[in-house]
Amino acid sequence: MIFNSPAKYGIMSRFFHGFCAVSVIAALIFIEIKPYFPKGGDGRALMQYAHMQAGLFVLWLIAPRILWRSANSEPAVDPAQGRFIKAVANLTHYMLYALMLVLPILGVLTWQASGHTVDFFGITLPAIVGSGAEVKTLVKSTHEFLGNVMLYLVILHVLAALWHHFVVKDTTFIRMFGR
């Protein structure tokens, strides 16, 4: 089913979730392993490039994803979750959505403020900011701080999904990944 049903996420929600998940995790892995490559080398530049391409995938997908989310209701979990757990899950999801929107934009600004052009598989994006030390410091430190918040939230999110499936044994995991 394309749309969410009362008990399961539909194909489109699963597609958006899967693509965004792979892209965010890839962006995090590429930037975390970048420091292990020698400074000035091709490997390091490739990791930076791959980080930006993966991050830009998230940027293209997030607006249609949020629109699709607002047009679909959330499938119910069986047995129903407690109010506190539900509130924590909702807060985490809102933060993940917000970060998936804000982080790639800050990333583009960071790279442009450092005097580079941003291209997506060869297509150059328009310049939003010129290069400048002050704006660079501000956007870079904000992007890096929020990037690390994303890293910890993703770990928490994945652990929570596994906890629901293996410990609580409710349908949280199955309604996203099951048949």
Ligand code: HEM
């Ligand atoms: C292997 C990694 C992942 C697993 C196993 C996983 C698992 C799940 C599961 C089971 C749900 C449904 C639970 C619920 O709605 O309460 C869910 C929802 C969600 N996931 Fe993931 N996830 C993964 C990676 C990610 C990543 C990397 C992101 C984004 C950074 C993400 C963002 C979301 C969001 C925003 C929702 C809420 C969907 C809605 O609006 O209803 N997930 N995930």
Ligand code: HEM
């Ligand atoms: C979901 C998308 C993204 C995530 C999760 C993310 C996350 C991160 C993280 C965790 C860091 C390293 C922080 C640290 O060193 O402590 C970082 C650095 C950086 N990111 Fe992103 N980022 C994303 C998208 C982008 C995009 C789209 C661009 C540019 C087009 C970009 C450009 C950069 C740059 C230039 C740095 C600094 C690299 C350095 O100087 O070592 N990011 N990002």
